[in-house]
Amino acid sequence: MPAIDSMLADPDDQALLAAMDLDDSFVPVRVLAQGDGGTTELVARREPRPGEPVLLVRKCMPAPLANESAWRALQVAELADACDAAGAHGEATAVPAAKAAGVSRLPHVRELYRLPDALVAVYDYVEGPTLRELVRERGPLAPGCAVALARQLCQALAPLHAAGVVHRDIAPGNVVVAADGAHLIDLGIARMRVDGASHDTTRLGTWGFAAPEQYGFAQTDARSDVFSLGRVLAYALTAADPADASFGSAAQESPLVSPALRKVIKKATAFEPSARYQSAGELERALAATIAGVDSTRVEPAASAVSYGVAGDAARAGDAHAADVAGTAVDARALRDRDARLVEHVRARDLWMAFRAAGAGTKAACVLLAAFVAFSTVLLAVSCWYMVFRPTVAYGQYSAVLGVGLAVWVxxxxxxxxxxxxxxxxxxxxxxxxxxxxxxxEGMHLLWLAALFALDIVAVAIVG
Incomplete structure (x- = not known):
């Protein structure tokens, strides 16, 4: 395996060829996510290595957004040094390092290399639903379960912060709830703290969960992640949408949240960083004090949501030829089950909240579509009125019915x-x-319109 340090240096021709060969040694299974921050894929090695999981995650990040030093800090040796450093400052007692517990709650990086225009990280795949999926399926989590999850995320943050890394994107979509508890994933926008900097160079993060300073007010640090973790805890307890104006007060008003836990959330999400808990260890101690007598040592994922096509993916990765016959069918069934869970009734309020949180380009496209629909509907309504009250052709009322159907279709x-x-x-x-x-x-709607047209013709034929 090429040395990581050599891959991260300015690549000469030989290092670049080695990185491209390494990149080609992985077989893509399926795309997990894709966006401005890069592409995340489920992959497998063409030649599996002993002691390594078959399924891995390959994250390809655009060079301007990737922070190499933050990913390097995830190497096992450096994390171990960071845990020792945390222990020297008393953190290890308050927040047991996940490694010492036999469970790594951070991505286990297997490969890290640079391509001409991107940084690529390959790390272990963690099976399980994200917290966002879990809450959408189950609703709000029980307080003991939500607090246990937050404490496990503190376990992940303690060594990360000790290594000088700020995650900057702690959100429900980046927390995987596996059989052994919560795992923090996706360090795509993580950065190293820079002494003396007035603010971050890039203003990124998940809206509703990112700390105020991530929008240019100041440089982010461990307290920024504490803020995000407090917001994630509030989301887990209430299932409230962060786009809703009442999100900030949802946990404070919920009868299911104890007064002690409300105080912890309020302090963790304070606007001023100096008013928050100053470390993950301090937050963990506060959370522990709220659950005396409550069994919250384990976060159980939904039984039906633990596996999303993993059986099919493993078959596909382990034996491509066998997957063509058997693995694809298993994966397809799992994906259909997942899609069925994701189909929810969309309310007008959901539409409005999502529109408010969308980017400028998406908002513009939605406005143009709405304007087109409004114009077409008014035009068809006027036409229907004339067909009924001032008919110029026979069977105008039937044409009006078809016009109403056409308006609904549009x-x-x-x-x-x-x-x-x-x-x-x-x-x-x-x-x-x-x-x-x-x-x-769209095909279903078109068939519906065709059926209405056929019924209209039949009605005209019968009456005529």
Whole structure:
């Protein structure tokens, strides 16, 4: 395996060829996520290594956004040194290092190399649903379960912060709830703290969970992750949407959240960093004090949500030829089950909240679609009125019925469905395959319109 340090140096031709060979040694299984921050894939080695999981995650990050030093800090040796350093400052007693417990709650990086325009990290795949998926399926978590999850995330943050790394993107979508508890994933925008810097060079993070200083107010540090963790805990306890104006007060008003836990969340999410808990260890101690007598040593994932096509993925990775016959069928069934869970009733309020949280480009596209639908609906409504009250042809009322049906079709085919797809709502809340879902839905609407047209013709034929 090429030395990591040599791969991270400015690559000469030989190092670049080695990195490309290494990149080609992985077989893509499926895309897990794709966006401005890069592409995350489930992969497997063409030649599996002993003692290494078959399934791995390959994250390819654009060079301007990737922080090499933050990923290097995830190497086992450096994390171990960081844990020792944390112990020297009393952190190890308050927050037991996940490694000492036999469970690593941070990505176990297997390879780290640089391509001409990207940094690539390959790390172990953790099986299980994300916290976002778990809450959407189950609803709010019990206080003991939510606190246990937060304490496990403190275990992950303690060695990370001791190594000088700020995660900056602690959000429900980046927390995997596996059989052995919570795992913190995706260090795509993590950075090393720089002494003397006034603010971060890039203003990134998940809206609703990112600390205020991530938007340019100041440089981020461990307290920024404490803020995000407090918001994640509030989300787990209430299942409230961070786009909702009442999200900040949801945990404070919930009768299921104890007064002691409310105080912890309030302090963790204070606007001023100096008013928050100053470390993950301090937050963990505060959380521990709120659950005296409550068994919260383990976070159980939903039994039906632990595996999302992993059996099919493993077959595909281990034997590509066998997967063509057997693995694909298993994976397809698992993916259909996942899609069925993701299909939720989308309310107008959900649509509005998602629109408010969307980017400028998505908002513009939604507004254009809404304007087109409104104009078409008004035009069809006027036409229907004339067909009924001032008919110029026979069977005007039947044409009016068809016009109403056409207006409904336009509203769904050119309004509701594409807008939900753009905002990732309901059945479109997925990282890949949204276009194919949209095409299927549009086909269904078109068949519905054709059936209405056929019924209208039959009615005219019978009456005439």
């Amino acid at each position: 509203a769904f085919a050119f309004g509701w469905e594409p807008v939900c797809c753009l905002l990732r709502l309901g059945r479109y809340d997925r990282t890949d395959g949204r276009v194919s879902v949209l095409v299927r839905r």
